[in-house]
Amino acid sequence: MNEDRLLGELGDLARQEGEAGKARFDERWDRLAAGTLTAEEEAELKALADSSPEMREAYEAFRPLGADFQARVVSAINAERTADAPQPAPPEPRPLPFPSVFRRIEVWVGGAAAVAAGAAVVFFLYRPALPLSSGYEASLDGGFKTDRGGETAPSDTPRVFGPGSLFTLNVSPKQPLKDPGEVRTSVYLSSNAGREDLSPLRPEPHFRIAETGSVSLEATMGKEIRIPPGDWILWTVVARPGRIPKASEVQTHLRAKRYQHGSWHAVCAALRAEDNPQPALWQVACTPDFRVEDQPAR
Amino acid sequence: MADLVRRALAGDPTALNRLVALLTPVVQARVARTLWAHRSRLAGGRVVRQEVEDLSQDVFLDLFSRDAHVLRDWQAERGLSLENFVGLVAERKVLSFLRSGRRNPWKEDTSFTAEELEMETPDSGPEEIAAGREHLDLLLDRLREELTPLGRWLFELLFVQDLSLNEVRAASGLSADAVYAWRSRLRSLARKLQAEMSGNTGPPRKTWKDGHV
Numbered sequence: 137m138n139e140d141r142l143l144g145e146l147g148d149l150a151r152q153e154g155e156a157g158k159a160r161f162d163e164r165w166d167r168l169a170a171g172t173l174t175a176e177e178e179a180e181l182k183a184l185a186d187s188s189p190e191m192r193e194a195y196e197a198f199r200p201l202g203a204d205f206q207a208r209v210v211s212a213i214n215a216e217r218t219a220d221a222p223q224p225a226p227p228e229p230r231p232l233p234f235p236s237v238f239r240r241i242e243v244w245v246g247g248a249a250a251v252a253a254g255a256a257v258v259f260f261l262y263r264p265a266l267p268l269s270s271g272y273e274a275s276l277d278g279g280f281k282t283d284r285g286g287e288t289a290p291s292d293t294p295r296v297f298g299p300g301s302l303f304t305l306n307v308s309p310k311q312p313l314k315d316p317g318e319v320r321t322s323v324y325l326s327s328n329a330g331r332e333d334l335s336p337l338r339p340e341p342h343f344r345i346a347e348t349g350s351v352s353l354e355a356t357m358g359k360e361i362r363i364p365p366g367d368w369i370l371w372t373v374v375a376r377p378g379r380i381p382k383a384s385e386v387q388t389h390l391r392a393k394r395y396q397h398g399s400w401h402a403v404c405a406a407l408r409a410e411d412n413p414q415p416a417l418w419q420v421a422c423t424p425d426f427r428v429e430d431q432p433a434r
Numbered sequence: 435m436a437d438l439v440r441r442a443l444a445g446d447p448t449a450l451n452r453l454v455a456l457l458t459p460v461v462q463a464r465v466a467r468t469l470w471a472h473r474s475r476l477a478g479g480r481v482v483r484q485e486v487e488d489l490s491q492d493v494f495l496d497l498f499s500r501d502a503h504v505l506r507d508w509q510a511e512r513g514l515s516l517e518n519f520v521g522l523v524a525e526r527k528v529l530s531f532l533r534s535g536r537r538n539p540w541k542e543d544t545s546f547t548a549e550e551l552e553m554e555t556p557d558s559g560p561e562e563i564a565a566g567r568e569h570l571d572l573l574l575d576r577l578r579e580e581l582t583p584l585g586r587w588l589f590e591l592l593f594v595q596d597l598s599l600n601e602v603r604a605a606s607g608l609s610a611d612a613v614y615a616w617r618s619r620l621r622s623l624a625r626k627l628q629a630e631m632s633g634n635t636g637p638p639r640k641t642w643k644d645g646h647v
Contacts, residue, residue, distance in 0.1 A: 142624050146574050147593025149567075153574075154594070157467055169466070170459035196483040197466040201490060206454050209491055213450065213498045392495060397484050414500070 161194070171200045212392035215385060265376035266317060267415035268349065270309040272374050273408065274421040278302035279357075294367065294425045298432045299358035307343075307372045307421050308350040310412050316349040321372060322380045326400040328367035328425045334383045337363070337370070349374070357428065365430045369404050375418035386420055401425060436510050443502055454494065460517045461490045464524040472575075475532045489531060493524045507582065513605045514587045522583040529579040569631070576627045585623075588616040 167173045168181055185195035279297035297303055307321075321343045324334040341361050343351040351374055355361040373386060381389075390403050398406075404422040413419065438456075441449035466486050473482065497505040497520065508519045581589060591602045592613075602613050 140621065142628070143589075143593045143620055144596075145570060146577060146624065147589070147596065149570050149574050150590075150594045153471065157471060161467060161470070165466075166459070166463045169463040193482050194466075194470060197470065197486045198463060199483070201458055201462050201487060205487060205490070206451070206458055209454050209458070209494045210447075210451055212491060212495060213454075216495055216499050217445075392491065397488070 161198075165194075165198045168195075168198045169200055211388055215388045215392060218385075265379055265417055266315045267417055268309070268319070268374065268376070268419050269314040269415045270311040270419070271410070271413040272307050272372070272419045272421035273310050274305060274307045274370070274372055274423045276370075276423045276426055277304040277306075279426070294427050296427045296429060297357045297363075298429045300432050301357040303353070303355045303357050303361050305353040305355075305370065305372070305423065306350065307352070307374060309348070309419075313349040316347055318377050319345060319349050319351065319374050320377050320380055321345070321351050321374055324371040324373070324383055324386060325363065326369050326371065328369055328401050329399050331397070331399060334371060334387050336383055337361075363428045365428050367425055367427050369400050369425055370423045371404075371420055372422075373418055373420045379417040381418055390420065435516050439505065439508065439516065443506065457494075457517070457520050458490070460520055461493045461524045462486060464521040465489045465493065465528055468525045468528040469532075472528070472532050489528055490524070492531075493520070493527050496523060496527060507584070511607050512584060512587065513607060514583060518587075519583045522586045526579055526581075526586075529575050533575075533579065573624070573627060573631060576631065577624060580623060580627065585616070585620070588613070589620055592617060592620070 164173060164177050164181060167177065173181065181195060185192045276295055279295040279301045281293045281295055323337040323341060325337050326332065326334050339362070341353050341355055343353050345351050351372070353361070357363070371386065371390075373380060375381065390407065404425075407420070407422055408424075438449055438453055442453040466482075469482060469485060469489070504523060508514070508516055510516070514522075577589070578586065588602070588606065588608075591597050591605055597605065599610060599613060602608070603610060606613070608616070
């Protein structure tokens with residue numbers, strides 16, 4: 137087909153769709169979203185909404201998202217900007233003090249060298265943190281998997297940990313880091329099915345940090361790691377030194393791009409399925425769901 | 435409006451709040467319309483209101499992520515209002531979501547060939563005409579998904595409103611050469627997408643975010 141003819145047909149189709157869309161949802165629906173309907177128009181659309189489940193759903197789709205939504209958007213934009221922001225330049229080196237017994241010329245010559253050396257030291261100490269070039273993924277081992285009558289449990293069956301179970305967590309970059317450098321960790325806990333705020337895990341477990349930027353934890357449930365009975369997800373943040381985010385920041389980041397209203401299970405599933413995220417000063421990975429019981433491991 | 439955008443981009447928190455408040459209804463209405471027009475593709479059990487809210491937030495993040503490179507593309511002098519520009523970004527987001535979501539119409543329906551597009555002959559039966567229409571629908575969605583807001587605007591002027599070259603120049607502020615170049619790009623893109631949908635995919639597809647079209 138001639139491409140102009142094809143584009144012409146696509147244009148015709150777009151025009152027809154536009155007209156059908158306007159016929160289906162006239163300008164009153166835009167004003168519903170904007171919250172600027174007259175009382176009469178509002179009554180008309182409410183009557184339409186009451187006429188069928190389909191129109192009720194349409195009414196709900198256009199009902200104003202409100203100030204709460206706008207506040208969340210602004211917060212998410214600010215969180216995104218913070219993550220994107222270039223790192224601050226190293227602070228100006230302060231002049232180094234010199235003993236007053238130095239003669240002026242010695243101060244002048246020696247001082248220049250000292251300032252240069254000092255600047256080099258300061259530059260080294262304050263070298264801007266490099267972003268982690270890859271996202272991370274977490275795997276969980278230890279405990280046991282529930283089985284049925286001795287059959288092998290499916291791979292997606294949650295692991296179960298009891299007091300004394302070995303709890304092994306490995307969190308590794310999805311791609312080798314361009315600059316592994318130094319990293320730090322922080323761990324947050326959430327329920328599996330809930331939407332509550334993330335809680336920092338206390339006492340904070342001690343991770344082994346590899347030169348590749350991978351981090352790992354081998355702990356005994358009830359000793360080095362203490363988690364109450366229930367179905368849980370662990371969120372491990374790997375960050376450059378001094379760049380560990382607050383729980384609220386992690387939460388905003390996680391909810392900003394994924395199912396805002398979904399359970400933590402849904403957010404984690406979306407995070408795990410995600411392609412490599414953009415480089416950032418911190419990355420977060422979640423474990424598959426796991427269960428903690430108050431009985432010793434079978 | 436351009437001044438408000440400039441201030442919001444410069445980090446003025448009041449301007450950012452104001453801009454988000456102004457654009458929220460625009461984004462929401464466009465997301466709702468687009469989602470509603472394609473809701474047969476929405477996976478069962480999804481609540482439209484919830485999807486509208488999540489997708490609307492995603493649109494804002496797309497506009498402001500990576501130093502707001504998408505929003506910075508908006509130029510008032512191109513004749514596209516900020517509301518229209520943002521509306522096109524929203525529409526593209528929804529189409530992309532629907533394509534990569536749980537139901538993927540492209541994977542289910544890859545038998546689109548150039549010959550099939552020629553099927554709207556007087557002898558075609560209702561089923562063939564419906565199938566041809568469906569394919570055109572899919573191709574149109576793919577085109578909308580691929581184009582930048584400026585590309586969409588040029589498609590609108592050239593092929594939806596069917597304006598003359600002079601009218602397109604006046605509406606877009608572009609030179610005649612630039613309009614010709616856009617017409618050519620649109621042709622190439624339509625041809626490429628048609629080939630992709632026929633299963634003849636050629637080289638890996640780049641996306642708008644990679645700086646295309």
